[in-house]
Amino acid sequence: MNRLEAQFDIDLPHFRLQADINLPGQGVTAIFGPSGSGKTTLLRCLAGLERSATGRVQFEDVVWQDEQQEIFTPPHQRSVGYVFQDPRLFPHLSVESNLRYGFTRTPAAKRYIGWNQVIDLLDLQPLLHRRTHRLSGGEQRRVAIGRAVLASPRLLLMDEPLVGLDAQRKREIIPLIQQLRDELHIPIVYVTHAINEVLQLATTLVLMEGGKTVASGTLSEIFSRLDLDQYLDQDTIGAVLETQIEAHEPEFGLTRIGFNGRHLFVPQQRLPVGHALRVHVLSRDVSIVVGSPPRQTSVLNVFEAKVVEIGTMSHDRHSVDIKLDVGCPLLARITRKSVAVLNLTPGQTVYANVKAVALSHDLPGIP
Amino acid sequence: MIALSHDDLQALWLTLQLAAVTVGVLLIVGTPIAWWLARTRSRFRTVIEAVVALPLVLPPTVLGFYLLITMSPQGMIGAPWLQFTDATLSFSFTALVIASTLYSLPFVVQPLQASFETIGSVPLETASMLHASPIDAFLSVASPLALRGYITAAVLGFAHTLGEFGVVLMVGGSIPGKTKVLSIAIYDHVETLDYAQAHALSGGLLLFSFITLLMVYTINRRLPIRVA
Numbered sequence: 001m002n003r004l005e006a007q008f009d010i011d012l013p014h015f016r017l018q019a020d021i022n023l024p025g026q027g028v029t030a031i032f033g034p035s036g037s038g039k040t041t042l043l044r045c046l047a048g049l050e051r052s053a054t055g056r057v058q059f060e061d062v063v064w065q066d067e068q069q070e071i072f073t074p075p076h077q078r079s080v081g082y083v084f085q086d087p088r089l090f091p092h093l094s095v096e097s098n099l100r101y102g103f104t105r106t107p108a109a110k111r112y113i114g115w116n117q118v119i120d121l122l123d124l125q126p127l128l129h130r131r132t133h134r135l136s137g138g139e140q141r142r143v144a145i146g147r148a149v150l151a152s153p154r155l156l157l158m159d160e161p162l163v164g165l166d167a168q169r170k171r172e173i174i175p176l177i178q179q180l181r182d183e184l185h186i187p188i189v190y191v192t193h194a195i196n197e198v199l200q201l202a203t204t205l206v207l208m209e210g211g212k213t214v215a216s217g218t219l220s221e222i223f224s225r226l227d228l229d230q231y232l233d234q235d236t237i238g239a240v241l242e243t244q245i246e247a248h249e250p251e252f253g254l255t256r257i258g259f260n261g262r263h264l265f266v267p268q269q270r271l272p273v274g275h276a277l278r279v280h281v282l283s284r285d286v287s288i289v290v291g292s293p294p295r296q297t298s299v300l301n302v303f304e305a306k307v308v309e310i311g312t313m314s315h316d317r318h319s320v321d322i323k324l325d326v327g328c329p330l331l332a333r334i335t336r337k338s339v340a341v342l343n344l345t346p347g348q349t350v351y352a353n354v355k356a357v358a359l360s361h362d363l364p365g366i367p
Numbered sequence: 368m369i370a371l372s373h374d375d376l377q378a379l380w381l382t383l384q385l386a387a388v389t390v391g392v393l394l395i396v397g398t399p400i401a402w403w404l405a406r407t408r409s410r411f412r413t414v415i416e417a418v419v420a421l422p423l424v425l426p427p428t429v430l431g432f433y434l435l436i437t438m439s440p441q442g443m444i445g446a447p448w449l450q451f452t453d454a455t456l457s458f459s460f461t462a463l464v465i466a467s468t469l470y471s472l473p474f475v476v477q478p479l480q481a482s483f484e485t486i487g488s489v490p491l492e493t494a495s496m497l498h499a500s501p502i503d504a505f506l507s508v509a510s511p512l513a514l515r516g517y518i519t520a521a522v523l524g525f526a527h528t529l530g531e532f533g534v535v536l537m538v539g540g541s542i543p544g545k546t547k548v549l550s551i552a553i554y555d556h557v558e559t560l561d562y563a564q565a566h567a568l569s570g571g572l573l574l575f576s577f578i579t580l581l582m583v584y585t586i587n588r589r590l591p592i593r594v595a
Contacts, residue, residue, distance in 0.1 A: 049492055075495040076504075082496035088489060092511045101507075102497030151497050 002026060002060045004155065004189070008045050010052035015211045017041050017052075023204055023216070025060055025155070028181050028188045030198040033208030033231070039191040040085075042208070043157050046189065047082050048075035059155055079110070081153030081186075083161045087144035089132040095143055096128040102151025111152045113184055121179055122146045138169035142176070149180060156180070156188045162197065174200055195236045199280055207231050223280075224329030226311040226321055237321060238282035238358075239330045245275045254300075260327035265300045266357045280358040283321045283331035289351040290342045301354035305330060307346050310339065324352050375568060377544045378552040385460070385548060386528040389467040393475040393524045394517070396468065401479035402505070406488070419476050422469060431537025434466050438538060458540045463548070466538045467528045474523040482516025483509065515587050522583045526576050 002025030010017045017038045023029045031039045044050045046057060048064065051072065057065040064073045081102075089098050103115060119125055122142045127135065135143065141161055148156060158177070162170045178201065180186050190201060198205060198219070206216040207228060215228055222228060223240040241264075243257040248268060255269040257277055264279070271277060294302060305324035313320055313336055320339060324330045332352055334342075344350070371379065404416060422430060438445040438456045444465075448456040456462050486509055494504035510517070532550040539546030541555070549568060556565035 047496060049495075074500075075492070076498050076500050080496060082493075084493065088493045090490060090493070090508060090512075092508075092514075101494070101499075105498035105503070147497065 002187070004029075004046075004057075004059050004187070006042075006046060006055070006057040008042070008052050008055045010041070010045070010050070010055070012041065017045070017211045019045070019208075019211075019213045021206055021213055021216060023189070023206070025187045026185070027203035028177075028190050028201045029204040029206060030202035031189060031191045031206045031208060032193065032195070032198050034193055037208040038211040039193075039208050040159055041211075042213075043082075043159050043189065043191050046155075047080050047157055048073060048078055049082075079152075079154040081148035081151055081156040083145050083148050083156070083158040085159045085161070085163055087140035089135075089140060089143055089147075091132055093132070094128075095124070095130050095132060095135070098132060098143060099124065099128070099147050099150055102147055106150075106152045113149060113152045113186075115150065117184070118146050118150050121183070122149075122176055137165055138172060141165065141169075141173060145173075145176065145180075149184065149186065153186065156186045158188060158190045160192055161190075162192075162194070177201055195233065199240065199278065219278075220328070224323060224331065226309055226323050226331070229311065229321065235282070235284070236280075237331060237333075238280055238285070239328070241279050241281060241328065241330075243277050243279055245269060245271050245273050245277055247273060262303055262327055263301075264354065264357060281330060281354055282356070282358060283333040285354060285356040285358075286324075286330060286332035287353045287355065288322065288324075288332050288334055288338070288342065288344070289353060290344075290348075291351075293351060294353075297353070299353045299355060301357070303330070303352045303354070305350055305352040307344055307348045307350060309346060310344060313339070324350070326352060330354075371567065372564065374543055374547075375552055375564065378547050378549050379568075381460075381544065381547065382529055382549040385463055385467060386525045388464050389471060389528045390475075390521050390524045392464060392468050393471060394521060397472065397475040397479055397520065397524075398510075400472075401476045402483055402509075404476070404480045405483035420473050422471070423473050427470065427531065427533025428537060430470060431466065431534040434462075434469070434534065434538045438462050438465070457538060458542060458546060460545060463535055463539045463546055466534045467531060470531055470534045471524045471527045474527045475520040478516045478519040478523065479513065482513040482519075486512050518586055519583055522579050526579050529572065530576070 004021070004023045004025050006019065006021050008017055008019045015038065019038070019042050031042060033039055041050060045052060045055060053067060055065050055067055063071050064078055065071060090101065093101065122145060124142060124146050127139055127143060132140070132143070145161065162173060165173070174197070177188070181188060181201070192198060202219055204216065205219050205222045207214045207222065209231055214231060215222060215225070219240045220242065223238065229237055241259045243259040243264065245255060246258040246263065247256045249256065250268065253268045254265045255267070257264050257266055257279065266279065269277065293304065303326040305326045307322060308325050308329070309323040311321040319333050319335050322332045322334060322344065324332055330352055400419065404412060435457060437443045440446060440449050440455050440457070445456045490508045490512060491504045494508045495501070499507060530550060532554070535546065535548050536551060541547045541551050549572060553565050553568045556562070556568070
C-alpha cells in the first residue's frame, strides 16, 4: 500500500508547525483548515521548499527527508508537482514553452502521462501559442495545472488552486481536477479552506488548526465525529455517505440512491444507475422520532436508527448533535430540550427523518 | 571632421577591446557575486556589498596605487604571475583588464543584484517543482528574467570602462598600442595643447556615452519581460 508519511516540528516567525500525517498515496487528500492554520507551510515542507531541523517525509518506499539520518532530497528530485495559489507561469515563455518546461525535464522512463492526454483533458490546444499575460485567470490556472501534471509527478500538491476565481470558473476547473484523480490516477494533496471543494474532490481529510494537524481520516470518518465540531462550520456538520444510483422515478422527479442496504430519495439525477454519488446529509436536516415506526409522513427518507453518541451539551447553544447508526453513521441535530423530553440515551432505537440531502456536486458556494 | 591620427585610432581600438573584454569578465565574475548578494541572509552580506561599492567612492588613483603594488614583479599577484608566465603583469593589457574589472565592478554587480532581488525566489521554486536543478533554474528562468539587468550592467560596465583614467594610468602607464587608452590620449593632447584632436576624441566619447545610455533606457522601457 502506497502511503505518504510525514512529521514536522518547525518554529517559524509567526507560529509553530506541528504536523504528523499518514495518508494513502492515492486519491485526493484535502488539508482543510482556516487561513493561517499552516496548510501551505505543510505543503511546502512536503515539497522540500521549507526545511526543518526535525522533519521526516516518506512517500511510498522512498525517504525524502529524515534529518536524523541526514537525508534531504532536494525539491527538484522529489518527483513532486506543485500547483501554487497564484499560477506562477514563467512570463518570458509562451504557454507552450511553459507546459514543456517540466515535460522535457522528465526522463522518458519516468513519464507516465502523455502530452496529448493532458492537452486534451485540460483543453489547452487553443492556448498553446498565446503569451501568458494575455490569458484570463481561469486559463492561467489550467495552464499551471497542465504544466505541473506534464512533469509526470508521482504526487501532486495543490495549494488552493481555485482561490480568487469566480463561481463559474470554479465550476469549470473542479471536474478537471476530478479527472486528474480518476483518469490519470495522480495522488493529490489538496489544500483548501472551502468545505465544498473538500466534498467534491477528497477521499481523505486532514484537519489543521493553529499549526497542528488535529484529525485525519476518510471523509465519512471525519464527518461522523462529534468531537470535531469546533473545527467545522456549524452549517456543514453532517454525515457524508458514499452511495450508488439505484433507480430513477421520472414521474416524481426523484432518484433512489442506496447505501449499506438503505435507500434515500433525492431530486432526480442525470447519472446512470450504478454510478457512485457522494451525499452530505447535514445534521440540521435530520430529526429524530421516538416510538413505533411512523406509518404516514410526508418525509420520504425515514430510517430506523440506533443512538450511538450524544454530543457535548453546551449551555451557550440550544441544540446538540446526535450520532446515529443506520448501518453507517448519520448525524442529527435536535434541541437540548428534545434530548431531555425524549430521554435519549445511547443504544436506544429511534427513527431518523432526513428532510434534505446535499449532493456533492450541488453544494453551497458551487450551485 | 578631423581625421584621427594613427596613434588615436590605436588608442580607440585598444579602448574598445579593453571595454569589451572587461565587460565579458565582469558578467562572469559579477553574476555569482550579485546572485549571492541578492539571496543570502549571511551577516557578511553588508561587508561584501560595501567592498563591491568601494570603487564608486575611492579615488581611482588610490585603487590604481594598490593595484600597481600588487601587480608589480615583487607584488602578491605580480610575483607568481612572473614565475608562471615569464612576463611582467604591470603595464600589460592583462593588468588593464584586472584593474578595469575591479574599477567597474559596482556598475555591473549592482544592476544584476537589483534584478535578481526583483525576481525573488518564486520563479526558482516553481522551476524546482518542474525537475529543474538550481543551475538549470538559474539559466532557464532567472537569467532570462534578469535580461534588463544584464543589458544595463553590460552597457554601464562598458561605458564606465571607456572613461576610466586614473586607474589605467597607474597600472598601465601610457604605452601606445599596448596600454594607452582613449582618456589618456585625450589628456596627452590637452597637455600638448592639441585642442583639435582633444575635441575630436572628447566629443566622440561624449556622443557615444549619451547614445549608449539612451539605448539602455529605451530598451529597458520596451523589453517585453516584466517581472511582477
